Amino acid sequence: MIENIISLSLRNRFLVLLVAAGLFAWGIYSVRINKIDAIPDLSENQVIVFTEWMGRSPQIIEDQVTYPLVTNLQGLPQVKYVRGTSMFGMSFVYVIFQDATDIYWARERVLERLNYASRLLPEGVAPTLGPDGTGVGHILWYTLDAPGMDLGEQRAIQDWYVKFALQNVQGVSEIASFGGFQKQYQVTVNPNRLTYYGLSTQEVIQSIRANNNEAGGRKFEMSDIGYIIKTNGYLKSIEEIENIPVKTINTIPVKIRDIATVQMTGETRLGIFDLNGEGEVAGGIVVMRYGENADEVIRNVKKKMEEVAKGFPQGMKFNIVYDRSTLIEESISSIKTTLIEEMIVVSLVVIIFLLHWRSAISIIIQIPITLATSFILLNAFGISSNIMSLTGIALAIGVIVDNGIIMSENAYKNLSHRYSELNPETEK
Template sequence: MHPGERLEWSFPCMIVLSFHKASLSPIGIIKEYMIEKLIDFSLKNRLLVLLVAAGLLGWGLYSVRTSKVDAIPDLSENQVIVFTEWMGRSPQIIEDQVTYPLVTNLQGLPGVKYVRGSSMFGMSFVYVVFEDDKDVYWARERVLEKLNYASRLLPEGVLPTIGPDGTGVGHILWYTLEAPGMDLGEQRAIQDWYVKFALQNVEGVAEIASFGGYQKQYEVTIDPNKLSYYGISLPQVVQAVRSNNNEVGGRKFEMSDIGYIIKTDGGYIQDIDDLENISLKTENATPVRVKDVATVQMTGESRLGIFDLNGEGEAVGGIVVMRYGENAAEVIEHVKKKMTEVGRGLPEGVKFNIVYDRSGLINESISSIKNTLIEEMIVVSLVVIVFLFHWRSAVSIIVQIPITIAASFILLNAFGITSNIMSLTGIALAIGVIVDNGIIMAENSYKHLSERYAELNEERKNS
């Protein structure tokens, strides 16, 4: 270098390092050689480096827009829930005849860490927990395959089913139906037979779990004394009710070159009168009907609890369960749009009342972290400018901040990590680390350049 010659460098490679090779290990020497080659290549191909940086920035901005947003990270286990219902049985019977056979047969699945079982009155829950690296839908397929065999070990009529493909944090929205003056049974019927089916069609929704109210059913209260008087057994009554609540198939026949289809109509029970008039037996040409030995009424299914809203009384509604790996913010938005459409078909005076909405928490959390990121970027940029007091060096360091943050979202999307409080806070904390190395390297470069200038001046004086 000749005296008076200017030294210039540009982002991102402007560092000149000095190492003592004698003190380095072989691996350290290899790393030093690779770094020197990378710096040399970057200095000779500045345009290419700038294009790569611009490409990373553009890709990162696209990743920011497509990143899945949630308030909290999903730390739940990779599990499949097997639910079995056998109403009327005690927890001990459920444990011995349902839970135990299922647990012992599901333990041999590949990739299973452990299997947990829980028994309660009329219900059994089996939790099959897989390794974290197993795909959830692959795990569900393995469980279904095993249930095909395990079902043969259960009592007749008991069918295990797997739960929805959601997670422990999948409850993203709760709602109730505001229906002043409407019976709780009618509200539950609207929820189960209209609202639930409509909202389940929303993309990203795994299940709509209904709660509250009464599930309508016909209740037949049999008088044992009358059964004894008419000589009728309880199984006879059950069989008569089942056989008279069914459609019977017909056939097709041709007559005069015309085909006729025979079918039955009105085989299902329509009201209480149909159930009361079912014949159980005939004595002296006189039928003995259900109403002669029992009382029939419309009631609600037995409940183990109620849903009370703000101490104002019982309510009927549903829980929106998000499917595994979906974008919580988008799913909530789509569900609300669907609610607007469904609301047009509700009876007059009935409307939705959202009692829990995670989108508020999501928006507040993301907005808070976003403001923090912007504030940190501004403060760090000012500190870098004041500390270095050289605009070219400051710009070359500051420009790394948005590129690095944008590139972080590329990795978040690649590993399926949502943009939540934890991940965004980690990015915010890393801003200081991003600029630290740049400041140190810039100062180190200035030091070596000043020493080189001093040597050149000394050589010039001596010459």
């Protein structure tokens, strides 16, 4: 079969050159569109189910949340195994699928099963899916540099302005906020006063909930003019909460301020984010979506940051503390330099040892064509340009040249033998 291929190629040299030129052009295009990253993504094909039930111990979370979810998610198609982790107030279930499974198909199957499994959980507990990212999806970390600004204000700007803007960038799965304080109204109840007035904590909670509500009215017409009636019932200040009545005793209302203290504070935190030992900061983590081009996503995020920064208060700016694009550029640049050096050295060695320019060119021309063609296969299998893949290509240059040398030497030997048979007098 190999002889037939060689014979066919020799009879159709123009067609072979045309195919080689086409592969080279296709390869150059593949190089331009190939995804770029510093390291290969070797993480498992997983879907994370996160459930929050604050105030409960890890054992209760395990028995009433994690165990029912794990047992119900084990029967999904193409699942390798299911792992569960319980901690104070939170449950994590990791559903690991086969490597060839489409991640979004897997997320749909998990959602379908959660619709049934949610009925087995305690009231008010709602499991949610984690972001469609991978273990190496954290591509950029940033903080908000705002000297003199309260950490609560910084976190509010991050949660209600920066986060929503950056999530619109193509390829971003999630913007995870960290640091600072999440503002909240905190009502600290005095148990002695509750006992004195004959109230319970649940009555206080129900009173606050009932008064933190906005109800719609109706439309009515008067003098050919239409009016829409509505009520503004959302609580907007500490004073409004303090004036909420809980109970009436002898026509005298018992208000929140009579039994509790109201203050604006931050949500209870399990840790802090400190930068370089200089104090706490607030910021976010950019999580890349599964299968995206890390280098391109980082560039788009930085471009979006420039637009977002225009709406910051005076003196606030972004401070990038981790940027994978630096590692990507240095890694790819190093491998590119190595590839060019190898191609030059191999070409010189081939020319020196063969001492025949036509044979040398036929071998050297295979190097760029083969390298360009390899990127066609990288794109076909969804492999990015990273340290591992490009190093493998660099190591294969020697194999490419070896095959070319063997074929050239074999062809030269057979041609010499054939020439000596046809011209015996010249041999003598």
